[in-house]
Amino acid sequence: MAKLAYGTTQDYTPNPADLDTLLGHVRSQLDIWYGHTILNVEELAAMYKDGKKCEIPLLYLTGYQSFEFTPEQRGALREYLLDGGTLLGDATLGSPDFTKSFRAEIAAIFPQRKLDVLQLDHPIYRGYYPYQNVNYFTITDGVHSKVESPPQFLGLNLAARTAVILSPYDMTCGWDEFYAPPAPRIGNAKPVPTMAMLPVDAIRMGINLLTYVSAERTFAKTQAYTLKVEGNQPQQRAALQFGLLRHQGDWNPDSNSIYQLIRFAALRTSIPVAYDMKSVDAEVEQIAETPLLIMTGMDEPQLNEKELAVLQRHLQAGGFLFINNTSGFAKFDREARALIARLLPDYSLQSVSADHNLYHSLYDIQELRRAGGGQAGPPDLEAVFIGERAAIVYSPTDTLGMMKGVHDPYANTYDADSSQRLALNVLCYAMQQ
Incomplete structure (x- = not known):
């Protein structure tokens, strides 16, 4: 030093x-x-x-x-x-x-x-x-x-x-x-x-x-290094656009992992992926053409009342929001749950059952392993369902942190294989809706 x-x-x-x-x-x-x-x-x-x-x-x-x-x-x-x-x-x-x-x-x-x-x-x-x-x-x-x-x-x-x-x-x-x-x-x-x-x-x-x-x-x-995002050439039909949702907290703590998610989606699936990450605010003009939104953070994911209303209408109209607790910190977990309750107050956040398509959309997932040689156990996704559709999926365990193969040794995250399989399942599920 x-x-x-x-x-x-x-x-x-x-x-x-x-x-x-x-x-x-x-x-x-x-x-x-x-x-x-x-x-x-x-x-x-x-x-x-x-x-x-x-x-x-x-x-x-x-x-x-x-x-x-x-x-x-x-x-x-x-x-x-x-x-x-x-x-x-x-x-x-x-x-x-x-x-x-x-x-x-x-x-x-x-x-x-x-x-x-x-x-x-x-x-x-x-x-x-x-x-x-x-x-x-x-x-x-x-x-x-x-x-x-x-x-x-x-x-x-x-x-x-x-x-x-x-x-x-x-x-x-x-x-x-x-x-x-x-x-x-x-x-x-x-x-x-x-x-x-x-x-x-x-x-x-x-x-x-x-x-x-x-x-x-x-x-x-x-x-400090982001691997080049590359894969098969996108198909002729419309490509998928990821939207990383800006909020009033630490909204982009790990852009590296988002890029790796895009890379794995291109390499392992037939999904036509736009090889870019689009940062968006919760405004109609910005999210209307972005059906798949991702929210990450390490502290307080706060939105104002206008943003909440726009995002609520987006989700009720068929939009999808994946919330990932970067590093698995308690403060983000607490604040994310409060935000979800404000977003869809007429619905409840509940554990995703083992037979749900979120765990079988691409890979059949029965159990996942924690990073650092941790024991295997069942996945712990939670979701808000509107009818049969999961409109919000929340991962209290960091699902994206090991997408690049190296993790924060203090983080609550899955190992690389588990992270990649679960993240791609969530992505495939969102595209099937």
Whole structure:
């Protein structure tokens, strides 16, 4: 990993021994040796300008002052993250200036994505040490106080992994094995409160972070490449157009898998597939010619009332919606079920029976196997039926995540063969309606 040097006057390394001490704990507890260095953000920008890539898995950005990147530096960080890298931000002393600048820079780099609170089922909170609560402390006007609460990390997802992580509470002092001191007074301004994680929790959470980044590395690098979509030439009759439905949450967390679904549909079926992914809003003009809609996400799939009404009419008129829980997170599961209830309030979401055509439209599926050598078991699709037709099919287990053959090691997903067979069955069923 590398500590990112930035700015001209900013203190980018307020605790010079933080990484050395943290990695010492990693060596003693995990028996894994990681190295660290310092990389200037200007070096990173020059590297990408020359067509080179940064192969350091994790860049670490810390400090307590405000900062601003140049357009070239933002472009290099964007390419680094899209190429499988991870960026970790830590607000020294809980500095609001650093947090504000970090959030502003990430918003400028990825304006269509959201830096949001990580939910408690996120693998960062269970990568090595399981956490539901951590110990924080604050110093306000010289008064110390402690509180136990859920971890307060923010994250931004790229290609079904959390590529940007921010801790608004100081961990760097804890990594250096001391309690964060009161924030310094600047001029006549009243010092801001110190907000920090207790050293023992900071060290353990740091180990969790490194475990997560290490475990995700192969998956992250694979996600950086999308295999060419190719197959038999489409037949003369009209080709199928996939519509990836935009919503107000993280609507496109794993476009790689959608492309692979298209590729497998072309290679393994006689379905005339349009070799492209069309992103659509829930508007009549956009979905009228797109009978097959796919919705994915990792947080909240929200639609406004107008979008709900349009999509409801589309489904009642014969349209089909497949909802896939990318990575199988609990928050998306909860919010997807609530959305389905609002979409078709007169119908209920129910388990799909073993003899239903969804499990026999192309392959006869009796059982599916979980990724990572998991045991085989019955599939768990759920559906909303309008008459005999499944208008909405929901998969609480990530059905698309292994379409490319490599999966997020923390995800609740099927293995490659199971994913491909089930996804193609859903696709064939939709085309038969």
